[in-house]
Amino acid sequence: MKPDDIEKLSFDIIEKEAGDHGFAPDAWAVVARMIHTSADFDYLESVRIHPRAIAAGIGAIQAGRPVITDTNMARAGIRKMDLAGFGCEVRCDMADPFIAEIAKKNGTTRALAAVDAQAEAMAGGIYVVGNAPTALLRLIALIREGTAAPALVVGLPVGFVNAAESKAELLDAGVPYITNIGRKGGSNVAAAVVNALVLLAGKLSSARRKI
Numbered sequence: 001m002k003p004d005d006i007e008k009l010s011f012d013i014i015e016k017e018a019g020d021h022g023f024a025p026d027a028w029a030v031v032a033r034m035i036h037t038s039a040d041f042d043y044l045e046s047v048r049i050h051p052r053a054i055a056a057g058i059g060a061i062q063a064g065r066p067v068i069t070d071t072n073m074a075r076a077g078i079r080k081m082d083l084a085g086f087g088c089e090v091r092c093d094m095a096d097p098f099i100a101e102i103a104k105k106n107g108t109t110r111a112l113a114a115v116d117a118q119a120e121a122m123a124g125g126i127y128v129v130g131n132a133p134t135a136l137l138r139l140i141a142l143i144r145e146g147t148a149a150p151a152l153v154v155g156l157p158v159g160f161v162n163a164a165e166s167k168a169e170l171l172d173a174g175v176p177y178i179t180n181i182g183r184k185g186g187s188n189v190a191a192a193v194v195n196a197l198v199l200l201a202g203k204l205s206s207a208r209r210k211i
Contacts, residue, residue, distance in 0.1 A: 007036075010036055011032060014032050014035050014036060015032070017041065018032070018035070018041065018044060021044055026054045026200055027049050027054060029196050029200055030047075030049065030178060030193055030196040031043055031044065031047050031049075032196075033192045033193070033195060033196040034189050034192050034193060034196075036192065037188050037189055037192035038184075038186070038188065038192075040184065042182075042184065043180060043184075043189075046180040046181050046182050046184065047178070047179075047180045048167075048171060048177070048178075048179050048180060048181060049178050050175075050176040050178070052176045053152055053176040053177060053178050054197070054200070056151045056152040056176040057126060057151070057154075057176075057178070057194075057200075057201075058197060058200055058201045058204060060088075060124060060125050060126050060150075060151040061088055061126075061197060061198060061201040062086060062201055062204075062205065064086050064087030064088050065088060065123075065124045065126070065151065066088060066090070066091055066121060066122065066126075067083060067088055067089070067090045067125060067126045067128060067194060068091045068121065068122050068125060068127050069090065069091070069127075069128040069130065069187075069190070069191075070092070070094065070111050070114065070115075070128065070129045070130060070131055070132050070135040070136075070157075071092065071094060071131045071132075071187045072092050072095060073130070073131070073187035073188070073191075074092070074128055074130040074131070074188075074191045074194075075090050075091075075092040076191075077188055077191030077192070078090050078128075078191045078194050078195060078198075079194075079195050079198045079199075082198045082199075082202065083198055085202075088125075091118065091121075092114075093110075093113075093117055093118065094110055094111065094114055096114075096117075098117075099113045099114050099117060100113075102116075102117075108134070109132060109134045109135075111131070111132035111134050111135035111138075112132075112134045112135060115127075115135050115138045115142065115148075116142075119142050119147050120148075122148055122150045123148075123149045123150070124149070124150070124151050125150055125151060126151060126152045126153075126154060126197075127139055127150045127152075127153050127154070128154040128190050128191070128193075128194055129153070129154065129155050129156065129157050129190065130154075130156050130157065130158070130185065130187030130189065130190030130191065131157055131158060131159075131186070131187050132157055133157040133159065133161065133162035133165070133166040134162070136153075136155050136157050136166040136167070136169075136170060137162065137166045137169065139153065140166070140169050140170060140173045143173050143174065143175050144173065144174065149175075150175060151176065152175070152176045152177070152178070153173070153176070153177045153178075153179075154177070154178050154179070154190050154194060155167055155170045155177055155178070155179040156178075156179060156186065156189050156190040156193070158183065158184060158186040159183060160183060163183050163185065164181065164182050164183050167180065167181060167182075167185075168181070178193050
């Protein structure tokens, strides 16, 4: 089978097994891609999508705002060429020696230091957390302080220490979010969310050109 055929069949299987899921079409496009990436139907129940999240994400992409991630794995999985067509840059500071130096000096994680470094740049953009709860917790603190103002937070850290707790905090952070409850998540799933938004933005732009 060709790659496109495999992908189509995969989504057909997801549609069949998900049944009457109750998601609106745009939200389902996001959730279905999360399931496609992880083969985990638990996201049908655990995902949480802010009422303005889809529109905020599409708007940020169409405005050419940056997509900033907490891992290079998430950055690698995001459709960078498609985003470049909108003028968006995908950034990750985790491998930056300066960030490592700051983190060591302050006794924090590199993920936290990277959030601080991008606080101003993320204005109107999308911040994507697929691994580090410390990054999400720091981001929430900056949002509450008014220091950071992303249009959308994709919060999907994974693990046993503060992953579930940081996502619970995000639900009350006062910013549009796409997240889930519990320990599951990961950079691959976070990238899948962004890719779903990229595809939705592309379809919307294409439809407008035809009018």
